[in-house]
Every structure is written in C-alpha cells, then in structure tokens.
Amino acid sequence: MKLRQLLLAALVLAAFLLTGAAGAATPARPGKAAIAAAHPQAIAAGEEALAAGGNAFDAAVAVSAALAVAEPNASGLGGGGFWLLHVARDARDVLVDGRETAPAAATAGMYLDAAGNVIPGASLDGPLAAGIPGEPAALVHIARRYGRLPLARSLAPAIRLAEEGIAIDAGLQAGLRFRRKAMEKSPAMMAVFCPDGELPAIGARLRQPDLALTLRRLASGGFDGFYRGPTAAALVEGVRAGGGIWSAADLAGYQVIEREPVRASYRGVQIVSAPLPSAGGIGLVDMLNILSGWDLGRFDGATRKHLIIESMRRAYRDRSAWLGDPAFSAVPVAQLLSPFYAAGQRASIRLDRATPSELLPAARTDGSEGNDTTHFSILDAEGNRVAGTLSINTWYGAAFMPPGTGVILNNEMDDFTVKPGTGNAYELQGATANAIAPGKRMLSSMTPTFLESSRGLAILGTPGGSRIITMVLLATLDWIDGHDAHSMTALRRYHHQFLPDVVTYEPGAFSDEEIRALEAMGHRLKASGRDYGNMNVVTWDYASGKVEAAGDPRREGEALVY
Numbered sequence: 001m002k003l004r005q006l007l008l009a010a011l012v013l014a015a016f017l018l019t020g021a022a023g024a025a026t027p028a029r030p031g032k033a034a035i036a037a038a039h040p041q042a043i044a045a046g047e048e049a050l051a052a053g054g055n056a057f058d059a060a061v062a063v064s065a066a067l068a069v070a071e072p073n074a075s076g077l078g079g080g081g082f083w084l085l086h087v088a089r090d091a092r093d094v095l096v097d098g099r100e101t102a103p104a105a106a107t108a109g110m111y112l113d114a115a116g117n118v119i120p121g122a123s124l125d126g127p128l129a130a131g132i133p134g135e136p137a138a139l140v141h142i143a144r145r146y147g148r149l150p151l152a153r154s155l156a157p158a159i160r161l162a163e164e165g166i167a168i169d170a171g172l173q174a175g176l177r178f179r180r181k182a183m184e185k186s187p188a189m190m191a192v193f194c195p196d197g198e199l200p201a202i203g204a205r206l207r208q209p210d211l212a213l214t215l216r217r218l219a220s221g222g223f224d225g226f227y228r229g230p231t232a233a234a235l236v237e238g239v240r241a242g243g244g245i246w247s248a249a250d251l252a253g254y255q256v257i258e259r260e261p262v263r264a265s266y267r268g269v270q271i272v273s274a275p276l277p278s279a280g281g282i283g284l285v286d287m288l289n290i291l292s293g294w295d296l297g298r299f300d301g302a303t304r305k306h307l308i309i310e311s312m313r314r315a316y317r318d319r320s321a322w323l324g325d326p327a328f329s330a331v332p333v334a335q336l337l338s339p340f341y342a343a344g345q346r347a348s349i350r351l352d353r354a355t356p357s358e359l360l361p362a363a364r365t366d367g368s369e370g371n372d373t374t375h376f377s378i379l380d381a382e383g384n385r386v387a388g389t390l391s392i393n394t395w396y397g398a399a400f401m402p403p404g405t406g407v408i409l410n411n412e413m414d415d416f417t418v419k420p421g422t423g424n425a426y427e428l429q430g431a432t433a434n435a436i437a438p439g440k441r442m443l444s445s446m447t448p449t450f451l452e453s454s455r456g457l458a459i460l461g462t463p464g465g466s467r468i469i470t471m472v473l474l475a476t477l478d479w480i481d482g483h484d485a486h487s488m489t490a491l492r493r494y495h496h497q498f499l500p501d502v503v504t505y506e507p508g509a510f511s512d513e514e515i516r517a518l519e520a521m522g523h524r525l526k527a528s529g530r531d532y533g534n535m536n537v538v539t540w541d542y543a544s545g546k547v548e549a550a551g552d553p554r555r556e557g558e559a560l561v562y
C-alpha cells in the first residue's frame with residue numbers, strides 16, 4: 001500500500017472512530033424540539049417552558065411538576081426519580097439521582113413481626129411505607145444548575161393545573177378504586193380524591209389547592225420551601241400522626257446526587273443509562289453483553305426470543321444477588337458490566353433448552369403495572385436531552401397524604417429487601433445488598449436511557465415496576481434493528497426476572513408456533529392477560545434530520561414535535 005493510501009485509510013479510520021461509523025457525523029443541532037410524556041397537560045407544560053426561552057432541562061422541570069398534578073397515581077412531590085441529562089454544549093451526560101432515602105429511624109426488620117414474618121401491607125400502605133422524597137430537591141437542582149428559567153417560571157403550569165383542576169380519567173379512577181381501602185385511612189387524601197366519600201366520576205374536576213400551595217412554596221423557597229419551614233413541618237407532623245417515623249432532620253438532610261451514567265456499546269450503538277441505585281443500566285447492559293455473542297437476526301423467532309429470555313433470567317439473578325445502594329454495599333459493578341463476565345453467562349445458555357432458575361447459583365440471602373411510575377423523553381432544538389423516570393412506586397404510592405400538604409407519599413420502602421427470599425410488590429427478591437438501613441437509597445428498576453449511533457439517537461424509558469428493564473431492552477433491540485419510535489412503543493412485550501421462573505407476556509408477543517417452541521424448550525409461559533408499560537420515546541435521525549416522538553399506544557400518552 002502506498003503512503004497516500006495508508007494516509008487515506010488512517011483518515012477514514014479516524015473518521016469512523018470519531019463518528020461511530022463511517023461517513024456519518026453527528027449534526028450539531030436538531031433544530032427541532034420534541035416531548036413525549038404520559039399526560040397531554042404535562043407536554044403542554046414543557047412546551048410552555050420552551051416557548052418562554054427555556055431549554056430541555058427547564059422543560060423537564062415543568063413536565064415533572066405537571067405530572068405530579070395530572071398523573072398523581074404515578075409520581076409526585078412525595079416521591080423520587082432519575083433524570084438522565086445530556087448537556088449538548090459540553091457533550092456531557094449526567095444522572096441526577098433524586099431517589100428516596102430511608103428515614104434515620106428505619107431498621108432492617110421494620111416490616112417484620114416478632115416471628116420474623118413480613119407484616120402484610122406494612123411496606124406498602126400508610127406513612128411507614130414512605131421514604132424521604134427526592135423529587136422536589138431534584139427539580140430545584142436541575143433548574144438551578146442546568147436550566148435557563150427561574151424555578152418559579154417552570155413550576156407555573158403545574159401550579160395553575162393544581163388550582164384550576166384536571167379531569168379525572170379512567171386510569172386515575174381505576175387506580176383510586178384499587179387503592180380505596182388504604183386511602184380510607186388518610187382523611188386528607190379522601191377529601192381531595194373522594195370528596196363525597198365516593199369515587200369521582202370520569203370527567204369530574206380534580207382540584208388540588210394544598211398541592212398548589214406546596215408547589216408555590218417550592219417555587220419561591222427552593223429546597224427550603226419544601227424540606228424546611230411550614231411544608232416540612234406539616235409533612236413530619238402528618239407522617240408521625242399516621243404512624244410513620246420521619247423527622248425534620250430527615251427532610252432537611254436530603255441530598256440530590258449527580259452520578260456518572262452506565263455506559264456500554266452494543267453493535268455500534270452507545271448506550272447511556274441509569275447507574276445504581278437503579279438496577280436499570282446495569283441490567284440493560286448485562287443483557288446486551290450476553291446477547292452480543294450471537295447474531296440474533298440469524299435465528300428463527302422462537303430461538304431469538306429464547307436467547308433474550310435467558311439473558312433476562314441471568315441479569316435479574318445478578319440484580320437480586322448483588323445490587324443495592326453503592327454507598328452501603330460493595331457492588332461488583334465493573335465485573336457485572338464486563339464482556340468477559342457476560343461470556344461466562346452466555347456459556348451456560350443452551351440454544352434449545354431453558355435453564356431452570358433453580359439451577360443457577362442462588363442469590364445471596366444472607367443476611368398492575370404501567371400506571372405506577374412515569375417516564376418522559378425530551379429533546380430541545382440545541383440537542384439537550386432528558387430521559388426522566390419518576391415514581392411514587394405502586395398506584396398512588398402509600399395512599400397517604402399528610403394534612404395540608406396535598407402531597408401523596410411514596411411507598412418506595414417496599415423496593416428494599418424487606419426480608420431476604422421474599423418477593424416485593426413486583427415479586428422481586430433481593431439480598432443484603434438491598435437491605436433497609438438509615439439514609440440508604442432503595443434499589444430501583446427505573447431505566448431512563450439514551451441510545452446513539454451513526455444513524456441518530458433515541459431517548460427512552462417506561463414505567464412498569466420490575467418489567468421496566470426488559471421493556472427498555474426490547475425497545476433498544478428494536479431501534480438497533482432499524483425501527484422507529486412508534487415501533488419501539490408499540491411492540492409486544494415479554495419478561496423474565498429469574499424468580500418466579502416464568503415468562504410473562506402481553507397478548508401478541510409470541511405466535512402460536514413460538515409458544516409451542518418455547519414451551520418445548522422448557523419455558524413456563526404466563527399470559528399477562530393485559531398490556532403493560534407506558535413507554536415514551538423521542539428519536540432524531542441524523543441523515544434526514546427527522547425528529548420523532550411517540551407515546552405508548554396502550555395509554556393516553558402524547559408526543560409532540562415542534
């Protein structure tokens with residue numbers, strides 16, 4: 001090869017390495033903005049922030065706060081979440097961790113009776129089930145550090161919504177019916193959601209004046225407007241009167257943490273996702289690393305799905321064995337993300353047989369989904385991005401509202417390992433790495449994620465409890481196969497989480513032939529009987545410049561491109 005040819009080859013290689021694939025550089029700016037979120041009023045709030053000169057981060061604050069008002073069954077000021085940000089100017093990704101923490105008076109056995117048995121409902125209903133909220137602190141942090149607008153401007157649409165009211169929809173009503181019994185122990189919550197002692201009719205106006213006041217105090221006082229002063233006092237008083245264990249110091253001491261996201265690459269695609277204390281990014285990469293040993297496109301549908309299920313089984317085994325708040329447990333993150341570790345996992349997978357979960361090394365036990373949690377995706381015209389997954393855990397969280405606050409408390413304490421070897425609300429089992437301890441963050445499945453390749457980028461995530469990570473996996477594989485945002489949100493889902501050893505699937509996820517083939521391999525299949533998840537995706541195609549946004553067709557999510 002002549003010197004000039006060598007030079008040319010070196011230049012082509014350099015271009016490839018810089019862009020991720022030959023010939024396709026990342027365009028500087030999309031020039032368009034897009035929002036996909038679970039409620040049209042939340043999208044309108046984000047649009048208002050952008051129209052006021054805000055960026056994606058201001059829009060994220062506005063969307064999060066509006067969801068707290070309009071989708072109170074799923075997230076809110078009484079909960080927490082993870083906001084994955086991409087700051088275009090610095091080409092930097094950062095995860096804002098606003099996960100709840102266990103109160104200082106929490107103990108490992110706090111939900112067990114004297115005989116060591118789990119007290120039914122104790123980690124799910126009422127204020128004892130609530131961790132110290134992180135969402136208000138995260139909104140203040142994002143607005144101050146990354147936004148352009150004053151916090152009060154971004155919170156204005158949510159305050160208006162709380163004062164003027166929203167229409168009760170079928171999802172809100174169904175959730176209230178489901179949580180009615182627990183809610184009856186909270187007169188303040190009953191007064192807001194069942195003012196006549198009855199479930200509100202669909203279309204009835206839901207006004208939340210106490211929540212509006214709490215939002216106003218947050219808007220004017222920032223962190224102190226929620227975590228100190230009259231709101232904090234009312235929260236602590238209400239929690240303690242209801243049998244909870246919060247203190248003023250728990251609230252005043254809450255801290256947002258900025259974390260390095262999990263990063264990996266799979267078939268030329270860069271994956272950026274949530275780190276601990278979410279299991280999302282590690283689980284997603286664990287599965288992709290296992291799958292990277294095969295060209296999945298060469299297999300028939302049943303074998304391809306079998307391999308994906310086996311990767312799910314192994315990643316969720318790792319979740320239950322190893323994962324927890326890294327400030328409290330030594331988690332072997334580098335090992336779990338290593339391709340060498342994945343190669344070992346892959347070696348135990350047969351192409352023609354399911355591996356019974358009981359034959360995999362056990363977890364160390366020493367020591368209705370889709371209407372809970374919410375996800376939104378935002379891209380602004382400058383290329384800033386936010387993938388935000390927020391939660392109060394199960395429907396309407398702890399179904400408890402401290403009087404005078406309008407704040408529905410989370411029941412995220414159930415995401416801790418309440419008792420090793422015993423499943424939580426999502427049947428997830430854990431080990432001592434996720435045991436309850438004062439100040440500790442409970443393990444999550446929330447998986448806000450960015451995908452990027454020479455083709456473009458995708459911003460995605462979904463609610464759905466333990467199934468979140470496998471939903472994000474399936475959508476990731478779909479995007480990598482060349483499909484768009486609409487396909488990613490619509491595709492039929494299936495899930496395995498190590499224990500119970502069963503594959504749950506949505507109607508239509510498997511053909512009859514695939515069901516027969518998977519069962520012949522030894523998989524135990526269980527039709528979920530209904531849809532699950534509520535994925536919201538934004539994509540940007542570099543070659544065409546097209547920006548797309550898609551809400552989940554299963555729900556009332558909306559998407560908007562400007």
Ligand code: GLY
Pocket residue numbers: 373391392393394412415443444445446465466
């Ligand atoms: N509470 C749901 C999760 O964090 O996974």
